[in-house]
Amino acid sequence: MKNEKIILITGASSGIGAATVDKLLEAGHKAVITARSTDKLNAIVKRWGEDKVLAVTADVSIPTEVEMVFKKAQEKFGRIDVVFANAGTGANSPGIEKGLPDEWKTMLDVNINALLFTAKASLAALRKTQGHFIITSSIAGKITLKGSVYGASKWFAYGFGQNLAAEMAEWKGRCTIICPGMVNTPFFDEAKPDKLDPSDIADAVLYAISANPRCDVREISLMPTN
Numbered sequence: 001m002k003n004e005k006i007i008l009i010t011g012a013s014s015g016i017g018a019a020t021v022d023k024l025l026e027a028g029h030k031a032v033i034t035a036r037s038t039d040k041l042n043a044i045v046k047r048w049g050e051d052k053v054l055a056v057t058a059d060v061s062i063p064t065e066v067e068m069v070f071k072k073a074q075e076k077f078g079r080i081d082v083v084f085a086n087a088g089t090g091a092n093s094p095g096i097e098k099g100l101p102d103e104w105k106t107m108l109d110v111n112i113n114a115l116l117f118t119a120k121a122s123l124a125a126l127r128k129t130q131g132h133f134i135i136t137s138s139i140a141g142k143i144t145l146k147g148s149v150y151g152a153s154k155w156f157a158y159g160f161g162q163n164l165a166a167e168m169a170e171w172k173g174r175c176t177i178i179c180p181g182m183v184n185t186p187f188f189d190e191a192k193p194d195k196l197d198p199s200d201i202a203d204a205v206l207y208a209i210s211a212n213p214r215c216d217v218r219e220i221s222l223m224p225t226n
Helices: 015-026 038-048 063-077 101-129 149-169 198-210
Strands: 006-010 030-035 053-057 082-085 132-136 174-180 219-222
Touching: 006 015, 006 063, 006 101, 015 030, 015 038, 015 198, 030 038, 030 063, 038 053, 053 063, 063 101, 082 101, 101 132, 101 149, 132 149, 132 198, 149 174, 174 198, 198 219
Parallel strands: 006 030, 006 082, 030 053, 082 132, 132 174, 174 219
Antiparallel strands: none
């Protein structure tokens, strides 16, 4: 494929991440996929083949593990063109007064620290390819949600993406923030079939990376029609 890209995806084992892997590989790209679930990652490799996808089990909230993922990606494919920082989680206990600090810590480690560590580990490689960094934020990161620590973490992701875009622009790198509304993913205990499908967000990722290099798609917002 003439415009083949090597794309590293965090949180790739299910939901938005897994749908994006399928969408990008269908379009002729190759992927490095990471998550904590080895079995689910290996199933993706079995479906697509080791020549097209590399799976690396890692906890991206741990800096040394993030660095290991990028090292193996470079060893396998020689370069990285796109990083999709998609890993994220929520909290079961709503609000501040009734919220659980242990849940907050776990969520913020993934939604904030893992995003920072992924960006830190990726920029040197992306600078070489004038590459692209993509963030899964949320509509929750642009509106007020009563007592929502999750929403506040997505405000961070949104603001961080804006600042990162300015830094990457110095060397013609691109940064896109994707802000979906409610998505029917394993994130929820009950299925939400009338909401966005993970493939809708995968379409947005493909759109952003397919734009002409002169075009930096800074933000994409998606909402379910109902």
